[in-house]
Amino acid sequence: MTRVGHRVRTLREQRRMTQEALAGALGLGHRQTVGSIEAGARRLSPSEMAAAAEVLGVPVDYFTDPFHAAGEAAFSFRAEKADENTLAAFEESGGRWLATYQELAKPSPLRRAIRLKPHDSYERAQAAGDEVRRALRLGPVPATELAEAIEREWGVLVLYVDAPESISGAASRLGGVDAVILNRRESPARRNYDLAHEVFHLLTWDSMPPPRLAQDRREPSAKRIEELANNFAAALLMPEDGVRAQWPQVPGEDLAGRIPGIATRFAVSAPAMKWRLVNLGLLSKKAAPTDAQLTSVAAPVQGRDVLPAPFNNRLIALMHRAVEAGELSVRKAAAILGTTSYGLAEVFRAHGRTLSYEV
Numbered sequence: 001m002t003r004v005g006h007r008v009r010t011l012r013e014q015r016r017m018t019q020e021a022l023a024g025a026l027g028l029g030h031r032q033t034v035g036s037i038e039a040g041a042r043r044l045s046p047s048e049m050a051a052a053a054e055v056l057g058v059p060v061d062y063f064t065d066p067f068h069a070a071g072e073a074a075f076s077f078r079a080e081k082a083d084e085n086t087l088a089a090f091e092e093s094g095g096r097w098l099a100t101y102q103e104l105a106k107p108s109p110l111r112r113a114i115r116l117k118p119h120d121s122y123e124r125a126q127a128a129g130d131e132v133r134r135a136l137r138l139g140p141v142p143a144t145e146l147a148e149a150i151e152r153e154w155g156v157l158v159l160y161v162d163a164p165e166s167i168s169g170a171a172s173r174l175g176g177v178d179a180v181i182l183n184r185r186e187s188p189a190r191r192n193y194d195l196a197h198e199v200f201h202l203l204t205w206d207s208m209p210p211p212r213l214a215q216d217r218r219e220p221s222a223k224r225i226e227e228l229a230n231n232f233a234a235a236l237l238m239p240e241d242g243v244r245a246q247w248p249q250v251p252g253e254d255l256a257g258r259i260p261g262i263a264t265r266f267a268v269s270a271p272a273m274k275w276r277l278v279n280l281g282l283l284s285k286k287a288a289p290t291d292a293q294l295t296s297v298a299a300p301v302q303g304r305d306v307l308p309a310p311f312n313n314r315l316i317a318l319m320h321r322a323v324e325a326g327e328l329s330v331r332k333a334a335a336i337l338g339t340t341s342y343g344l345a346e347v348f349r350a351h352g353r354t355l356s357y358e359v
Contacts, residue, residue: 002040004049004063007070009038011056014071025055066103067328067336069095073174076201076210078194082166087213090167094159094181096336097315098174101157104318109176112154114203116228118221125200125228129235132199143192143237143267150180150199157315158195160184160308171198171210178202184308189269191308196233204228231279238266238276247282256289256296270294309350311337316351323355330359 012022012034019031019038026048028034036042044052044063053060062070073095077087101107114128133142136149150156156178163169163183168190172179180198182191201210210229211222246262263273271291277283319336322328334344341359348354 002043003066004044005038005040006072007063008034008044008052008056010071011058011062012038015056022052022055026051067096067100067332069099069174071095073098073172075170075172076198076212076214077170078168078197078214079166079170080168080215082164082213086164086166090163090170093161093338094170094172094179095174097159097161097181097311098157098172098177098179100319100336101179101315102175102177104322105177105314107155107176111178112203113206114200115207116204117208118224118228120228122228122231125231126235128200128203129196129232129237130239132203132232133236133239140239140242141265141267142239143196146192146195146199146236151314154178156180156199156202157312158182159312159315160191160310162310169194169198171201171205173202173205184310187269189263189267189272192237192267193233193269193272196236197229199236200229200232234272234276234279237268238273240280242266243273243276243280244282247277255283255287256293259289259294310347313351316347316353320348320351320353320355330355 008022012019017025019034023029023031023034026034028048033042037044049063050060053062062068071091073091075087075091075094077090079087114132116124116128136146136153138145138149147158151158157180159179159181161181161184163181163185165183165185167183168186169180169182172181180195180202182194184191186194204210204225208221208225208228210225214222214226243262243266246265259274259277260270263270266273271294274283274288274291274294278285278288319328319333323330323333330341330344334341337344337347339347345355345359
């Protein structure tokens with residue numbers, strides 16, 4: 001199916017129009033003609049495309065713009081109390097970022113995959129996390145190397161964006177692009193865990209399609225898929241050998257004060273470390289502090305938390321090159337990133353790039 005055909009069909013279905021109704025509105029005579037257009041077997045002439053744009057209520061370039069996903073990207077969100085309008089608006093923005101990367105980078109369609117199913121055990125998910133860590137050759141603190149490794153080894157695009165507060169992150173696919181989108185305003189520990197969690201969804205997307213919204217309990221398997229993803233993320237970020245080495249328990253020790261320190265060494269949250277200790281049999285549920293007790297303790301500071309530069313260095317480098325070469329206008333590039341021309345220049349500077357002219 002061509003881009004134009006897919007977008008005609010998507011809009012027609014959104015407008016709740018039949019193929020027959022659209023054919024009549026465009027003067028095409030038969031619904032089969034619309035079917036051929038949507039299947040990519042027949043092209044729209046310029047006049048027909050203009051008519052379709054008017055009937056469906058979009059600009060003409062909606063059908064051909066390569067920097068717009070037009071509902072073609074698939075998303076799985078980690079979001080609390082996000083309403084449909086918020087999710088739809090974020091999908092629209094995220095689709096533009098992925099479509100731009102796809103157009104400028106022409107990524108390979110080859111993908112890594114793990115063939116897990118919802119009925120598989122948590123132990124299998126943990127084993128997959130261990131295997132991914134070894135395959136990527138991550139060091140003793142995997143969280144600090146994961147984003148760079150999956151971009152370098154697998155071509156996964158990791159985007160740090162100013163998302164609505166209700167959205168922590170998302171896994172997304174568009175054509176040959178696999179992406180993880182993270183709310184850069186979240187804590188580093190939360191971002192690290194979300195990244196590992198979304199990597200699971202990317203790796204199992206074909207065998208175990210993730211729910212659009214992780215918290216959607218209307219899908220019977222959604223809870224199970226999320227639990228498998230959490231087990232995968234825990235094993236990936238908190239290697240068993242490393243955790244055991246940090247946990248020679250001392251009788252009578254203040255666990256609520258100790259667990260956050262170990263969590264900091266692995267760049268994860270204290271509650272995440274607590275449950276890893278419980279699942280490894282190093283800590284009983286009865287003895288474990290509550291999450292509230294853990295989060296009330298100030299963890300040791302390991303370095304300084306630095307807000308990630310917005311978006312992604314690879315994406316921004318491609319956009320900068322395209323703008324400088326005249327292949328992408330400043331106005332268009334700014335619109336893709338949801339900012340102004342001056343804001344675009346600031347994003348470029350955040351990634352060590354400047355325009356050769358004033359905006």
